[in-house]
Amino acid sequence: MRYERLIIETEKEVKIKEKPLKYGLKGLYKNRKIIIDSRLKTTAEKTCILSEELGHHFTTVGNIIDQSKIENRQQERKARAWGYEKLVGIINLVNAYKDGVRSRFELAEYLEVTEDYIEDAIKYYKEKHGLYCEIDNYIVYFEPLVVLEKL
Structure with a gap:
């Protein structure tokens, strides 16, 4: 586990x-x-x-x-981002695709996280990278969540 x-x-x-x-x-x-x-x-x-x-x-x-202070909210965001990168890293999304995972429910099961966490991680990546991210020979689109292999 x-x-x-x-x-x-x-x-x-x-x-x-x-x-x-x-x-x-x-x-x-x-x-x-x-x-x-x-x-x-x-x-x-x-x-x-x-x-x-x-x-x-x-x-x-x-x-x-005290989350009313902007610097504390920024640190909270950094901690969450660390978690997203650790559990739902872009390469994890590609590996899930390679292993046949096609739905968010399956992805949550595959990564052993909640579906809400998947949603939050995807939102984070979309804010960080825009609509998609290229890694190795793959393009990961964030909305809708799709992984495509480059030819």
Whole structure:
């Protein structure tokens, strides 16, 4: 499972544990420690939350809880972007296509993330790259999501 692989991959960097969180929080990062809400229903959702919290570890500095400050919102965006690149990287989209994945539901299952996370990642890539991105011998269109092989 991808969730467990992420934990193993980063266990030397951060300590990760699950426990119930309050105030509607799904994850929390502070001082090289990540807490994932143990009440999350699916492993896919835990994977998405963990990737964002790891993004905070690798990209943000200081307390960014106050999202009324633009610099904190920018750091939040960086953490999410790190997660999107990690879990739904452009090459992952190409590999999914090569393996016969054709729908967003199948893609979410293939990448072990939620469909909402796929939607958010695609929106991020569209903002970053525009309507499409070329990688290796492929063109990835973001709306609608299509991968084409160049001839």
